[in-house]
Amino acid sequence: MRFTALDAFREVPVELTQGNAGGGFVTVVAAVVCAVLFYFEAGEFVNEKTGSRVVMDTTQNELLMIMFDMIFYDLECQYLNVGVRDRFGTERFNIQQNIQKRSIEHDGVQGAPYTAEELLYLDHEDISADERAELDSDWTSTPMHHDFPRVIDSNDFTMVLFYARATKAFPNMKCTPCTRLRPIWDEFEAAINGRDTRSNVRTHVIKINCAEYNLECVEQKVSNLPTIRLYRRGLDALRSYAVFKPEEATVPALTSFLDKKIAEMHKTQYAGYKIHNYFPSGCRVDGYVEVSRVPGSLHFEAVNGPMDNLNFAATNVSHKVMHLSFRQPGDHGRPVGVEGTAPIDGREFTVDGFHQAPHHYLTIVATNYAKRNKGMYSYLYPREDPPKKVYQLTHQSRTATVARTEAPSARFYYDLSPVEVQLTTTRGKEWYDFITTLFAVIGGTYSVAAMLSGFLQTLRSTLLSI
Numbered sequence: 001m002r003f004t005a006l007d008a009f010r011e012v013p014v015e016l017t018q019g020n021a022g023g024g025f026v027t028v029v030a031a032v033v034c035a036v037l038f039y040f041e042a043g044e045f046v047n048e049k050t051g052s053r054v055v056m057d058t059t060q061n062e063l064l065m066i067m068f069d070m071i072f073y074d075l076e077c078q079y080l081n082v083g084v085r086d087r088f089g090t091e092r093f094n095i096q097q098n099i100q101k102r103s104i105e106h107d108g109v110q111g112a113p114y115t116a117e118e119l120l121y122l123d124h125e126d127i128s129a130d131e132r133a134e135l136d137s138d139w140t141s142t143p144m145h146h147d148f149p150r151v152i153d154s155n156d157f158t159m160v161l162f163y164a165r166a167t168k169a170f171p172n173m174k175c176t177p178c179t180r181l182r183p184i185w186d187e188f189e190a191a192i193n194g195r196d197t198r199s200n201v202r203t204h205v206i207k208i209n210c211a212e213y214n215l216e217c218v219e220q221k222v223s224n225l226p227t228i229r230l231y232r233r234g235l236d237a238l239r240s241y242a243v244f245k246p247e248e249a250t251v252p253a254l255t256s257f258l259d260k261k262i263a264e265m266h267k268t269q270y271a272g273y274k275i276h277n278y279f280p281s282g283c284r285v286d287g288y289v290e291v292s293r294v295p296g297s298l299h300f301e302a303v304n305g306p307m308d309n310l311n312f313a314a315t316n317v318s319h320k321v322m323h324l325s326f327r328q329p330g331d332h333g334r335p336v337g338v339e340g341t342a343p344i345d346g347r348e349f350t351v352d353g354f355h356q357a358p359h360h361y362l363t364i365v366a367t368n369y370a371k372r373n374k375g376m377y378s379y380l381y382p383r384e385d386p387p388k389k390v391y392q393l394t395h396q397s398r399t400a401t402v403a404r405t406e407a408p409s410a411r412f413y414y415d416l417s418p419v420e421v422q423l424t425t426t427r428g429k430e431w432y433d434f435i436t437t438l439f440a441v442i443g444g445t446y447s448v449a450a451m452l453s454g455f456l457q458t459l460r461s462t463l464l465s466i
Contacts, residue, residue, distance in 0.1 A: 026456065030449035037441045045434040057366050057420040059389065063329045064293045064364075069286035069322035070300060072410075073350075077101040077283040079310060081303040084289055086296030092289075094303075099287035106277050127154060136193070139208040139216070140165075148216050151206070152231045157262055159192070159254075161185050161207040162217055162227040170211040178226045181249055188254045201262060228254075230261050278314050286322070290329055295416065301409035310407070317357050317410045318350035324412070326364050326391040338369050338423065340392035349410070351399055357408040359400040365392045366420040392421070 072080060080101065083093040127135065135154040139145050152158050163178035189205040210217035210225060220229075228244040242261045244254065285300070302315040325342045349358035369388045402408045429437070 026449050026453045030445050034442055034445050037445070038438065041429075041434060041437055041441065045429045045431070052421055052423050054419050054421055057416075057418055058368075059293070059366050059420070061328060062293055063290045064391075065288050065290050065327040065329050065331065066298055066324075067288045067327055067332070068298070068324050069284070070324075070410075071104065071282065071284045071320040071322060072300065073106075073282045073318050073320070074277045074279055074316045075283055075302055076279045076281055077103055077285070078305050079279075079302055079315075080283050080285060081301045082285065082289070083299050083301060084291050084296060085299070086292050087294045088292055090292060090296075095289055098289065099285060102284045103281045104284050105281055136204050136206065138206050139213050145213065145216075148220065153233050155202045155204045156233050157201065157203045157258075158231045158233070159203070159205045159258055160229050160231060161205075162210055162220070162222045162225060162229070163207060164211045164225050165209050167209070167211050173211045175225050177246060181226050181246055184249050184251060184254075188251045191251065191255070192258065203258065203262065230258060278316065284322075288327075288332075293416065296414060298412040298414070299409045300411075302407045312402075312407050313354045313404070315408050316351065317408045318348075319358065319410050320348045321345060326393065326414070328389050338367060338390050338392065340394075341367075341390050343393050343395050349397060355402045355404055355408065356399050357402050358410050359398055360410075360412045361396045361398075362412060362414040363394045363417055364414055365394070365417045367392050368420060368422045 066084075081093060082095045082099055083091070084095070085091050132154070134144070135151050137145075145151070161181070163181065164173050164175040165178065165182075166173045185207060189207070192203060192205045195203070208216065210222060226246045228246055228249065229241040230244070231241045242257075244257050289298070291298075300317065300319070302310055302312070302317060304310050321344045323342060323345050344360070349360075351358065367390050369390055400411075
């Protein structure tokens, strides 16, 4: 038996075939279609795809490494403290190991201390509604107040009536001028305290019963009752007051006195004051710290220097994050190929007022990243690199208010997700799928072309026979 008998691709003698223009056109179109499809199929074969799945975290390490590179625009290195806290109660302050600090010069305006007038205008305290209600209440028969300077400093201007009125503790206390003045003062107090408080100057009116608060009246050197004073908020050296004669008191007269004195005492040039650089230079701090693998915080805190104390009101921890990521201990290389491992790199976080600090909130998601090796034979003999664990982050931030007695600090709170993402890279198509698809493309294209050519030939013959 000869092989010619098994031939499934028998040839038609050339003398029995005939070429035509239509068939040539269809052949060219088929060749172009095959080339285009081959291009896309080859790209699908060469390119890699990333797949993922979510499982429970399999990390066994007890430690986690935080790598950082920060620029603090207006805080000298000698006043910058790096520390960590965690859920186990571990606290480490003034960490020096594996951390470098370098001074950086200011861009533009050089640093200068704030003057007393600037601090008076800029240093406004954020007071809660409950505390505001307590500070703005009258000092009458209930002994609940104890800090008169705090009351004065809670408003830009505070107008105070010092008077005396009989109480249970002092039933025989009498002050006839005080009794005559009380209705006028109550009407004036209600009118002023009912004003719109959204203006730049906050004013409040109160009264103090010296029968109950005798020590405070003595400290303020009140020698006659009633006494009316208008206090101006400020530092001890700047705190001052103006006096109004009680015998001239009427609601219009008190209102006119208040507005006139505010215009005199509240200088218009305050409007030009703004937050500016305080220190001669800033600080760039970079390095890494190892922490327990539990929720915690990394903080960059302003602290007193070895020879002097900081004015916390004028201390600004605005910063730029050059780099921040979480790693396995010993992994000092930048993660490659996984997005979200350093989402806040290059971002700035600034504040525009005293007693404020940027706070960050991070959720850490462990990610196993297995990448296929690339090489001449990688498509025939697939091999994979050992899986590499990286950490992806989600980030939120806010500007937090810091207590007046506390040092401001930039804090990075972090928590760990209980799940782990496993990423793998695979080829878009195996070699045998590629070859099968290639044959299917060629065969299918030319089969369709043959049918199209036959249709065109039949149509041509029909038209010619008419």
